[in-house]
Amino acid sequence: MTPNEFQDRLLAWFDIHGRHDLPWQNPASPYKVWVSEVMLQQTQVATVIPYFNAFIARFPDIQSLAEASVDTVLQYWAGLGYYARGRNLQKCAQIIAAHGAFPDSLDGLVELPGIGRSTAGAILSIAFKKSHPILDGNVKRVLTRFAGICEWPGSTDAIKKLWKLSALYTPVHRVEDYTQAIMDLGATVCTRGKPNCAVCPLASACRAHLENRTATIPAPKPARKSPVKQIYILCLTASDNSILLEKRPGVGIWGGLWSLPEFDTIESARLWCITRHIDIIYDRTLPQERHSFSHYHLDFTPLHFQTNNPNHFVMEANRMLWYKPEQFSSLALAAPIKRLLQQLYKD
Numbered sequence: 001m002t003p004n005e006f007q008d009r010l011l012a013w014f015d016i017h018g019r020h021d022l023p024w025q026n027p028a029s030p031y032k033v034w035v036s037e038v039m040l041q042q043t044q045v046a047t048v049i050p051y052f053n054a055f056i057a058r059f060p061d062i063q064s065l066a067e068a069s070v071d072t073v074l075q076y077w078a079g080l081g082y083y084a085r086g087r088n089l090q091k092c093a094q095i096i097a098a099h100g101a102f103p104d105s106l107d108g109l110v111e112l113p114g115i116g117r118s119t120a121g122a123i124l125s126i127a128f129k130k131s132h133p134i135l136d137g138n139v140k141r142v143l144t145r146f147a148g149i150c151e152w153p154g155s156t157d158a159i160k161k162l163w164k165l166s167a168l169y170t171p172v173h174r175v176e177d178y179t180q181a182i183m184d185l186g187a188t189v190c191t192r193g194k195p196n197c198a199v200c201p202l203a204s205a206c207r208a209h210l211e212n213r214t215a216t217i218p219a220p221k222p223a224r225k226s227p228v229k230q231i232y233i234l235c236l237t238a239s240d241n242s243i244l245l246e247k248r249p250g251v252g253i254w255g256g257l258w259s260l261p262e263f264d265t266i267e268s269a270r271l272w273c274i275t276r277h278i279d280i281i282y283d284r285t286l287p288q289e290r291h292s293f294s295h296y297h298l299d300f301t302p303l304h305f306q307t308n309n310p311n312h313f314v315m316e317a318n319r320m321l322w323y324k325p326e327q328f329s330s331l332a333l334a335a336p337i338k339r340l341l342q343q344l345y346k347d
């Protein structure tokens with residue numbers, strides 16, 4: 001199939017079956033396309049839509065995002081995961097606001113924090129109508145199957161091949177529709193579990209379909225056992241129902257979010273309280289929970305300690321503060337911590 005045929009078939013399919021009413025379309029400004037692309041990097045469209053709408057209602061333009069604190073931005077990101085994306089958005093907005101305009105070149109975009117070649121390609125093609133290829137998860141899957149690439153599509157070799165293919169098929173005309181079309185095809189027809197080849201406009205030349213290999217292409221990531229990290233997290237509550245929360249450092253997991261103090265052992269949690277003259281009048285150990293990150297599993301055991309110390313001490317230079325349950329909704333909390341707090345205050 002020639003690149004022209006590939007594009008024509010995809011565009012004809014898109015005109016009838018593509019998604020034309022996503023909240024970041026009509027008109028597709030660089031700002032909206034950028035925010036949506038960053039949200040979509042690890043998350044599906046249906047999940048992203050309510051987050052996107054709330055985010056845009058609160059930060060309608062670059063200026064409002066640049067002026068917001070990281071805390072406020074993360075509050076609107078909480079639940080989407082991969083929080084570095086939220087922090088990078090805000091950092092990026094400050095750079096663009098200082099620069100005065102959204103960059104409209106590949107070099108200008110990939111210099112910005114959190115914008116890789118594929119996100120830059122999506123912004124350039126959808127918002128600026130400039131012909132640039134993209135290679136997000138959906139496009140990778142379509143092209144891997146179409147070309148019958150047997151290696152895991154995340155390997156260096158496969159990525160090189162896929163960028164070449166993506167560039168080959170990306171048109172000059174209607175590039176904004178083409179980009180949306182190939183993403184839509186991957187999301188709605190060439191799905192991970194069960195591609196619907198019977199309705200696919202590329203079926204007559206698709207190697208995986210013709211060779212009956214859609215179940216094995218794309219190849220899964222070579223297995224590597226994720227390590228497990230064990231920690232205890234302290235739910236220290238006071239007699240007025242407040243709880244001590246800790247702000248995590250800006251980098252690393254749950255960076256910049258509010259969480260609970262962490263310890264390696266129960267003894268170190270107790271010692272920590274003793275050295276701060278915190279009297280514990282009640283304690284219990286809650287069931288262990290697991291939260292999986294892309295590179296390891298975190299097994300955490302919540303320790304619920306209650307103190308009757310009358311004064312609310314501020315600790316570790318304001319990195320730890322007492323909060324009441326009614327204040328939780330205004331805080332950027334890591335999703336598993338939010339769930340744990342809801343459970344704790346329900347009991």
Ligand code: SF4
Pocket residue numbers: 142145146189190191195196197200201202203204206207208209214
């Ligand atoms: S024919 Fe099937 S496997 Fe090939 S691109 Fe279309 S949906 Fe995917």
